Amino acid sequence: MKATLIDRLFAATYDRFIMSNLTPQTVLSIRHWTDTLFSFTCTRDPSFRFDNGQFTLVGLEVNNKPLVRAYSMASANYEENLEFLSIKVQDGPLTSRLQHLKIGDSVYISKKSTGTLVTHHLLPGSTLWLLSTGTGLAPFMSIIKDPEIYSHYERIVLTHTCRFIDELAYKEYITQSLPQNEHIGELIRDQLIYYPTVTREPFRNRGRITDLIQDGKLFEDTDLPPFSVERDRLMLCGSPHMLKDTRALLKAMGFNEGTHSQPGHYVVERAFVD
Ligand code: A2P
Numbered sequence: 001m002k003a004t005l006i007d008r009l010f011a012a013t014y015d016r017f018i019m020s021n022l023t024p025q026t027v028l029s030i031r032h033w034t035d036t037l038f039s040f041t042c043t044r045d046p047s048f049r050f051d052n053g054q055f056t057l058v059g060l061e062v063n064n065k066p067l068v069r070a071y072s073m074a075s076a077n078y079e080e081n082l083e084f085l086s087i088k089v090q091d092g093p094l095t096s097r098l099q100h101l102k103i104g105d106s107v108y109i110s111k112k113s114t115g116t117l118v119t120h121h122l123l124p125g126s127t128l129w130l131l132s133t134g135t136g137l138a139p140f141m142s143i144i145k146d147p148e149i150y151s152h153y154e155r156i157v158l159t160h161t162c163r164f165i166d167e168l169a170y171k172e173y174i175t176q177s178l179p180q181n182e183h184i185g186e187l188i189r190d191q192l193i194y195y196p197t198v199t200r201e202p203f204r205n206r207g208r209i210t211d212l213i214q215d216g217k218l219f220e221d222t223d224l225p226p227f228s229v230e231r232d233r234l235m236l237c238g239s240p241h242m243l244k245d246t247r248a249l250l251k252a253m254g255f256n257e258g259t260h261s262q263p264g265h266y267v268v269e270r271a272f273v274d
Helices: 002-020 134-144 171-180 185-191 209-214 217-222 240-252
Strands: 022-034 037-042 055-062 065-072 082-087 106-110 127-133 155-162 192-198 232-238 266-270
Touching: 002 022, 002 065, 037 106, 065 082, 065 106, 065 134, 082 134, 127 134, 127 240, 134 155, 134 232, 134 266, 171 185, 171 192, 185 192, 192 217, 209 217, 209 240, 232 240, 240 266
Parallel strands: 127 155, 127 232, 155 192, 232 266
Antiparallel strands: 022 037, 022 106, 037 082, 055 065, 055 106
8 A cells, every 4th residue: 555655656756757857839730651660740849859760758638647768869869840650450559649730739749859860970981871771761761951961971872671661751852852952952862872672562662771782782772882890980770680780790890889988889779669
C-alpha cells in the first residue's frame, strides 16, 4: 500500500517534470506516404534551438499524462516550422494516436534537443556518407539542408534504403525541389549525391546498403572510391539490425566510432520509434 502511494507520487512528479519541459505546438500539415509512414509539420517555439541532425521529444497528452517519444527533426534549424517523419504502428502507444493528427491539433514538443549525428563528433574528412533505412532518413533531411555541412566536406552522399519504392519519403523533394532552392540549390547540385535503394521490389538500385558496400556496387554507382579511413566519414541512422551490421563492417575496415570527447570516423543514431 505504502509502495503504491510512493509509486504514484513519483509517477505524478515525473509526469509534471516531463510536462514542464514540453511546449504545445500546432499541427500545420500532414502527409501520409504509405499505410505505415507519415510526416507532419508543426509550429516551432521561438526559443527552441537545435543542431541539424539532432532529436527531441514529441508526443501527446493522453489521460492527462504526457506520452512522448524521441523524434529527429527532418526540418533544418533555420526553418520556421518543425517537421517529423514517423512510422504508424497500429497498436503502438504513441504512433497509433499520432497518425490521426489533423491540421490545428496540438502536439507537445520538448524544449530540449540532443543527439550524436553532429559533425564535431567526426574527424575531418572529404566525403560524408549519410546511411539511412526507413525513418532513419529524418535527421539527414535536416543535415542536407544545412549550408555549413557543404563547407566541411567536398561531397555528401545520402543513401536511403527501404523495403518498397513508396517508402522512399522525400524522394521528389530531394531530387526536384532542393536542387532548385534559391539558397542551397547550387550546393545540392554540386555536392550532394542521393542514392535510394529498395530491397523488396524491382528498382534501379536494389539491395541492402551493407551488401552494396561489400560487393562494391555503391561505389560503382556513385563513381566514388571504396571507403578509406583517411577520406571517408559516416553517419548511420536506421534499424538496429542495419546499424549492428554496418558497424561490424566499418570496424573490420579500421573505422572508429566518434563521441563528444573523442571524434572518430563515424557516428550512429538509431531510428527511434518502433
Ligand atoms: P530487407 O527488406 O532485406 O529486410 P525495416 O523496415 O525492417 O526497418 O527495414 C528497412 C530497410 O532496412 C529494409 O530495406 C531492410 O531490408 C533493410 N535492412 C534490414 N536489416 C538490415 C541489415 N541488417 N542490414 C542492412 N539493411 C537492413
